[in-house]
Amino acid sequence: MPAVEESVVIARPPEEVFDFLSKFENLALYDPFVRTSAQVGDGPVGLGTRGRGKSSYMGQSSDWTVEYTEFDPPRRMVSRSVEGRRDVTVTFRFQPVNGGTRVTELIEVRSGLGFLDKLPDRLVSQVLGWSLRSNLKNLANWLTEHSQA
Numbered sequence: 001m002p003a004v005e006e007s008v009v010i011a012r013p014p015e016e017v018f019d020f021l022s023k024f025e026n027l028a029l030y031d032p033f034v035r036t037s038a039q040v041g042d043g044p045v046g047l048g049t050r051g052r053g054k055s056s057y058m059g060q061s062s063d064w065t066v067e068y069t070e071f072d073p074p075r076r077m078v079s080r081s082v083e084g085r086r087d088v089t090v091t092f093r094f095q096p097v098n099g100g101t102r103v104t105e106l107i108e109v110r111s112g113l114g115f116l117d118k119l120p121d122r123l124v125s126q127v128l129g130w131s132l133r134s135n136l137k138n139l140a141n142w143l144t145e146h147s148q149a
Helices: 014-022 024-030 114-118 121-145
Strands: 003-010 034-040 050-057 060-072 076-084 087-097 100-111
Touching: 003 121, 014 076, 014 087, 014 100, 014 121, 024 034, 024 050, 024 121, 050 076, 060 087, 100 121
Parallel strands: none
Antiparallel strands: 003 100, 034 050, 050 060, 060 076, 076 087, 087 100
């Protein structure tokens, strides 16, 4: 299955962008396919923290649970699915750039995309790339409009 990587520059500092993205409850603010999401349990977000949610894509709904397998603020964060029908790893990298942060997101899908699993990897990559670019644009717009400063 495919891996797709996209980047966006956000006019916010790396610490702010990392903090926002590390909170599972923020997913639905920039990803229109996420219906609900929240942290599992209490306590600070970090290595081993789990998030649970529900996504809907092209008429298919799925519940999921992911866990942070790498957590290095404000540089890198990796989550991996631990429950649900999708086997996905998502990596975020944060790089300071002039006036903001370059956020690079890598999605590695191994299975669980429903009918997309039957399509050639090239087509699946195009669909995932479109979705990823759209989400990163939404993220940049949201953080710009809702500056913590």
